[in-house]
Amino acid sequence: MNWDWDKLQKQQQGRRGGGSSTPPGFEDFNQQFEKFKRIRFPGWKLVLLAVVILWLISGVYIVEPGEVGVVKRFGEYQTMTSPGPHYHIPYPVESAVTLNVERVRRMEFGFRSINRSRSVPFQQGQTRKVTDESLMLTGDENIVSVQFIVQYQIKNARNYLFNVFDQEGTIKNAAQAAMREVIGKSNIDRALTTGKQEIQVATRQLMQEILDLYSTGIRVENVQMQNVHPPDAVVDAFKDVASAREDKSRFINEAEAYRNDILPKARGQAARIINAAEAYREAKVRRSEGDASRFLSVLREYRKAKDVTRTRLYLETMEEVLAQPDADKVILSNEALKQSLPYLPLERVKPGGGKTTNKTQ
Structure with missing residues (x-):
């Protein structure tokens, strides 16, 4: 009005x-x-009824698959609900919070991934260092820069919401404390080379023990070391040391390969020489034994019949001599030998002073 x-x-x-x-x-x-x-408003009851209906409808909430719902009454835990539509007393009496318990969350330490934006073009693997988180002291009093990630899930929504005030801060502190303790018990060579897998497993176990001690309702799925290297100020010196170690390993491998190549050959050659010597010895011994046995048998026969044996030995010797193909032989009787002149084959004398052999009987 x-x-x-x-x-x-x-x-x-x-x-x-x-x-x-x-x-x-x-x-x-x-x-x-x-x-x-005196003016009356006939629709105020409808307005009030609409407000009450909207207030009652505000208590309807839906829990998506993979989530759980937590109902609070005046801020205190009341119940937990599964996926699907549910109802709670509207605010301010009760309120509901939904948490995704199947999603694997990720937290970075020692570096931060640079998000894509309109001003900064996207580059795969582009990160920003966080030196305060990455520098750690090893067991042999060296400093190493460790960049790692932690993957975790919510295993108990009630503990996650009501037992810890700052969930991400608690996870961050627990992860850094666990990693620094494990690195502090390891030497720098183990952290840089072969001990990464053991360090990751030990860090995950220690981190889970810390979180369970505070009943955070968090399950650590994995701890993965991304980049482990010396501080930037001494990285060149560490590279030189690493190169020297690689050269040492290479020289050792080359020497072992040369040894593995030479030793079998030497062993084989030595075995061959030994076998040849043994064969030669065996042949000589057998031949000597045979000659001695033959000589003894001839000696026995000679003692039995000296003339016959002497004639047989003469004939065998002459047969052996005359059977040689490289000798020109002239056979003369004693009478003919007395009447013949000696013959010297000068045409067969070699120019270098040597001469061919000629046996004349």
Whole structure:
């Protein structure tokens, strides 16, 4: 309803012209207010009913697959609900929070991945170092830069929401404490080379023990070391040491390969020489034994019949001599030998002073 201000202004002006000192328009204001009170609003009940209905509907909530719902009554834990539609007493009496318990969450330490934006073009693997988190002291009093990630899941939504005030801060502190303790018990060579797998397993176990001690409701799925290297100030010196170690390993491998190549050959050659010597010895021994046996048998026969044996030996010797193919032989009887002149084959003498052999009987 609108007030009739024009009428009121005219009445006030008339009263001022009459010289009255009474405050202008008081009775008119009273009359207008009485008229306003007599006005009725027939839809206010509908408005109130709509507000109540909306307030009741606000208690409906849906838990998505892979999530759990946690109902709080005046901020205190009341119950936990599974995926599907549910209802709770509307705020401020009760409230509901949904948590995804199947999603594997990730937290980075010693570095931060650079997110893609319009001003910065996307590059695979582009990160930013966080030196305060990465520098750690090893067991042999060296400093190493360790960049790693932690993957975890929520295994108990009630403990996750009500037992810990700062969940991410607690996970961060537990991960750094566990990694620093494990690195502090390892030497730098083990952290840089062959001990990474053992360090990851030990860190995950120690981190899980810390989180279970505080009943955080968190399960650590994996701890993975991304990049482990010496500090930037001494990285060149470590590279030189690593190169020297690689050269040492290479020289050792080459020497072992040369040894593995030479030793079998030497062993084989030695075995061959030994076998040849043994064969030669065996042949000589057998031949000597045979010659001795033959000589003894001939000696026995000779003792039995000296003339016959002497003649047989002569004939066998002559047969052996005359059977040689490289000798020219002239056979003469004793009478012919007395009547013949000696013959010297000068055409067969070699120019170098050597000469062919010629046996003349």
